[in-house]
Amino acid sequence: MTLMHKQAAPVLEIKALKDSGEFEGYGSTFGGEPDSYGDVIAAGAYTETLAAHKSRGTMPKMFWQHDAGQPIGKWLDAEEDDKGLLMRGKLNMGVQRGKEAYALLKEGDIDGLSIGYRIKEYSVDTDSGVWTLEKLDLMEVSVVSIGANENATISSVKAAKMAHDFTERLKAGDQLTEREFETWLKGLGFSNSQAERAARLHLKGQGEPVKAANDALELLKALRA
Known part of the structure; x- marks a missing residue:
């Protein structure tokens, strides 16, 4: 880790x-x-x-x-x-x-x-x-x-740590909750509205989660587009 x-x-x-x-x-x-x-x-x-x-x-x-x-x-x-x-x-x-x-x-x-x-x-x-x-x-x-350190610096370090750990969970095939997925995206620099929309998409469609980091990254590319 x-x-x-x-x-x-x-x-x-x-x-x-x-x-x-x-x-x-x-x-x-x-x-x-x-x-x-x-x-x-x-x-x-x-x-x-x-x-x-x-x-x-x-x-x-x-x-x-x-x-x-x-x-x-x-x-x-x-x-x-x-x-x-x-x-x-x-x-x-x-x-x-x-x-x-x-x-x-x-x-x-x-x-x-x-x-x-x-x-x-x-x-x-x-x-x-x-x-x-x-x-x-x-x-x-x-x-x-x-x-x-200023709070902003601490927050950025914590966001990076959380984003890393959530990415590792996705790679391992774990499903993130909607709140965790939203938090993960914010740690990657997405706005609140982008993160909320992505979290909804994450759990949409026959209840299947985004089970791999590659799939999640494809979703991120689509959202940024």
């Missing part, structure tokens, strides 16, 4: 900040209301990725504002608890950006963590548009002042 990368909205809660630069906080929390990108992270979403990091002797990277050219310290520990992803890290007080991040965190001028990850498994409520992220590959956790 092709893995897509996106960054989550900041949701840091500082638990401790020591003079040495060590601090603890939640990189994300489970369940609850969807975040600003329409996502809910399921409990257990990080289980496999944290186990993989442990087996390799690695940890997610710690960046400033998701900039891989600005590492500001290292994460010492990461674990899931009942609330979410609890991170414990240490800012590098020997570099200027690390010192700045410490001062800003101490004064409360910034209070965000943002997680960079690839989506491995998810489910979507096509009525509400809410994504439940069920399995993630955690790449980095940054200290941020505001969210690193």
Whole structure:
């Protein structure tokens, strides 16, 4: 499966900040209301990725504002608890950006963590548009002042991910529901009206679905014409 990368909205809660630069906080929390990108992270979403990091002797990277050219310290520990992803890290007080991040965190001028990850498994409520992220590959956790990506960028990544997965289902001979087919077309760049018309055509005619990607693409060509 092709893995897509996106960054989550900041949701840091500082638990401790020591003079040495060590601090603890939640990189994300489970369940609850969807975040600003329409996502809910399921409990257990990080289980496999944290186990993989442990087996390799690695940890997610710690960046400033998701900039891989600005590492500001290292994460010492990461674990899931009942609330979410609890991170414990240490800012590098020997570099200027690390010192700045410490001062800003101490004064409360910034209070965000943002997680960079690839989506491995998810489910979507096509009525509400809410994504439940069920399995993630955690790449980095940054200290941020505001969210690193605009909603439009996140939406485009999610649309591409969904379009890819729906295409693979069509290739495998699965039938999409009318709502799923409509969502798939929107992810490919069709307008709402085009997608709605295509979804109706998709399920029309003796109840036979479009069972192969090639057939679906022929339908798309006809619609664009």
